Amino acid sequence: MHKNVAPDSLLVRDYVNGNELALEFLIKKHQQKIFSFIFSKVHDRDITEDIFQDTFIKVIRTLKKGNYNEEGKFLPWVMRIAHNLVIDHFRKSNRMPTFNNTDDFDIFSVLSDDKLNAESQLIKDQVLSDVRELINELPDEQREVLKMRIYMDMSFNEISECTGVSINTALGRMRYALINLRKIIEKNNIILVS
Numbered sequence: 001m002h003k004n005v006a007p008d009s010l011l012v013r014d015y016v017n018g019n020e021l022a023l024e025f026l027i028k029k030h031q032q033k034i035f036s037f038i039f040s041k042v043h044d045r046d047i048t049e050d051i052f053q054d055t056f057i058k059v060i061r062t063l064k065k066g067n068y069n070e071e072g073k074f075l076p077w078v079m080r081i082a083h084n085l086v087i088d089h090f091r092k093s094n095r096m097p098t099f100n101n102t103d104d105f106d107i108f109s110v111l112s113d114d115k116l117n118a119e120s121q122l123i124k125d126q127v128l129s130d131v132r133e134l135i136n137e138l139p140d141e142q143r144e145v146l147k148m149r150i151y152m153d154m155s156f157n158e159i160s161e162c163t164g165v166s167i168n169t170a171l172g173r174m175r176y177a178l179i180n181l182r183k184i185i186e187k188n189n190i191i192l193v194s
Helices: 006-017 021-044 045-065 076-093 104-110 118-135 141-152 154-164 167-187
Strands: none
Touching: 006 021, 006 045, 006 076, 021 045, 021 076, 045 076, 076 141, 076 154, 118 141, 118 167, 141 154, 141 167, 154 167
């Protein structure tokens, strides 16, 4: 860290106390990282700009209301806001998430077939809808990591930065999420293969 740049916690406090310049410093300090993160998910500069702006509108509103309490974790907090806005963007545009067909995600293997006919597409949509419902049954921390990894295709390094936990913790949460998801699938007798 440069000696002439105050820590985030100090800049946040200064901004809350009325120093508008402090927010400008915060944005400049982190804009490259946040912008790159958003762009890596949406692959469109204009949409990235919009989401970046919305992220800081939300940051400003939260700070002005005095609801910020993530002491010393400003960047992970902002990254979570950006991540949630990216999810909202995908939800609004009705774009389906991409699932990587790896050993970890073999339960989703049916979802990676690009040559589905119209009838199979309907089945695929229903399966995705069922999976979304099941994911909501997971504990919050596991659900968050699972969505970031599968829906957003985030690396565990990005997940670690975004959530403020270690990579090992993120990996552990993902492992438990998959174990629990398989149990929920078995319990609900949902068949994820055609």
